[in-house]
Amino acid sequence: MDFTIRAATLEDCKDISRMILELAEYEKASDQVKITQRDLEQDGFSKNPFFHGIIAEVPEHHKSREGHAKVGYSLYFYTYSSWKGRAVYMEDLYVMPEFRGKGIGKALMSKVSQLGLAAGCTQLNFTVLDWNKSSLDFYLKQGCWDVTSDLGYHCMRCEGDALEHLAQGDL
Amino acid sequence: MSNFHLRKAEPKDVPDILRLIKELAKYEEMEDQVILTEKDLLDDGFGDHPFYHCVIADVPAEHQKVEGYSVIGFAMYYFTYDPWIGKLLYLEDFLFSCFTGFGIGSEILKTLSDTAVKNRCSSMHFIVAESNKASIDFYKRRGASDLSLQEGWRLFRIDKENLLKMSAYE
Numbered sequence: 001m002d003f004t005i006r007a008a009t010l011e012d013c014k015d016i017s018r019m020i021l022e023l024a025e026y027e028k029a030s031d032q033v034k035i036t037q038r039d040l041e042q043d044g045f046s047k048n049p050f051f052h053g054i055i056a057e058v059p060e061h062h063k064s065r066e067g068h069a070k071v072g073y074s075l076y077f078y079t080y081s082s083w084k085g086r087a088v089y090m091e092d093l094y095v096m097p098e099f100r101g102k103g104i105g106k107a108l109m110s111k112v113s114q115l116g117l118a119a120g121c122t123q124l125n126f127t128v129l130d131w132n133k134s135s136l137d138f139y140l141k142q143g144c145w146d147v148t149s150d151l152g153y154h155c156m157r158c159e160g161d162a163l164e165h166l167a168q169g170d171l
Numbered sequence: 172m173s174n175f176h177l178r179k180a181e182p183k184d185v186p187d188i189l190r191l192i193k194e195l196a197k198y199e200e201m202e203d204q205v206i207l208t209e210k211d212l213l214d215d216g217f218g219d220h221p222f223y224h225c226v227i228a229d230v231p232a233e234h235q236k237v238e239g240y241s242v243i244g245f246a247m248y249y250f251t252y253d254p255w256i257g258k259l260l261y262l263e264d265f266l267f268s269c270f271t272g273f274g275i276g277s278e279i280l281k282t283l284s285d286t287a288v289k290n291r292c293s294s295m296h297f298i299v300a301e302s303n304k305a306s307i308d309f310y311k312r313r314g315a316s317d318l319s320l321q322e323g324w325r326l327f328r329i330d331k332e333n334l335l336k337m338s339a340y341e
Contacts, residue, residue, distance in 0.1 A: 020254045033255045043257060051252040075254055080223040082192045082247050082264040083205045086215060092254055113329070113338035122331045130323035143333030147326040152301040154319035155326055158284070159294035162314025166284035166295075 001062060001102045005111045008053030013040040015070040016053060023094040027129060051077045054111050056104045064098055071099040074108040078119060088116030090126040127155060175275055177282055180225035185212045187242035188225060195266040199300060223249045226282055228275050246279045260287035262297035
């Protein structure tokens with residue numbers, strides 16, 4: 001199947017927002033999505049963006065059942081490893097179910113890799129849910145390794161009240 | 172001892188930052204993994220588009236140890252994005268050597284949390300090695316939750332060699 005991979009623009013935020021919700025549903029967490037299309041426009045397309053996006057698009061005659069031509073996306077940003085330096089973090093990678101198995105996911109990930117390498121990054125990091133077997137298999141096949149499993153690194157979070165208390169110096 | 176001073180890192184702090192990064196890596200038995208140089212830290216942290224920010228803890232001359240270091244702690248952080256909740260602050264590295272128990276770690280964490288809140292971040296994220304019980308307890312006491320345990324998130328990585336292969340995919 002014919003598809004193109006290109007940088008996301010402001011106009012893509014409507015479809016990115018739609019697909020973010022689809023991905024959240026797949027991860028059984030759609031009630032946790034607070035970011036709107038408008039937030040994406042401001043946070044991703046202003047002078048100092050907090051993320052970058054790439055889109056997978058198919059031609060007219062291959063549009064989805066509901067008429068969408070933008071059928072996949074990836075959101076990424078640059079991070080820093082205190083051991084290795086510049087790194088790229090792939091926050092989201094998603095392809096609509098009816099377009100899977102055609103190399104679109106791999107092409108999106110390949111693009112993020114290219115952009116990361118061009119920016120001087122030496123590693124690409126991302127997280128995967130442990131029950132997501134098809135994604136885990138896909139990533140392991142691409143030469144990725146499980147840092148949590150191999151090095152025992154756990155992802156931690158401090159948010160909401162805990163963050164506020166920490167900021168105020170309460171213990 | 173309460174007269175330590177927290178401040179934003181400057182280019183002149185780069186040698187101390189690298190020293191502390193190596194000290195932390197040694198603590199995790201990973202010293203040979205540090206390939207970052209002072210030049211990298213300078214270019215990447217103090218250019219037009221910094222990849223990271225750094226907070227330094229230093230002590231006045233009379234409290235310096237024999238080796239004469241005045242910089243005794245640091246935290247390296249940057250801003251990330253969660254498409255569900257927006258901006259986050261990511262704590263990459265955090266070390267306070269020699270003077271543990273004097274509240275320096277707590278003070279650094281407080282400053283960073285304050286930075287997170289002021290920058291409208293809804294959360295502060297970081298990773299901890301599961302073998303590092305002291306750090307896990309330190310963070311859990313302050314309300315941090317373990318996403319790997321609670322929600323099943325696993326951190327994955329592709330290193331340079333496979334990144335090159337991946338980028339060549341047609």
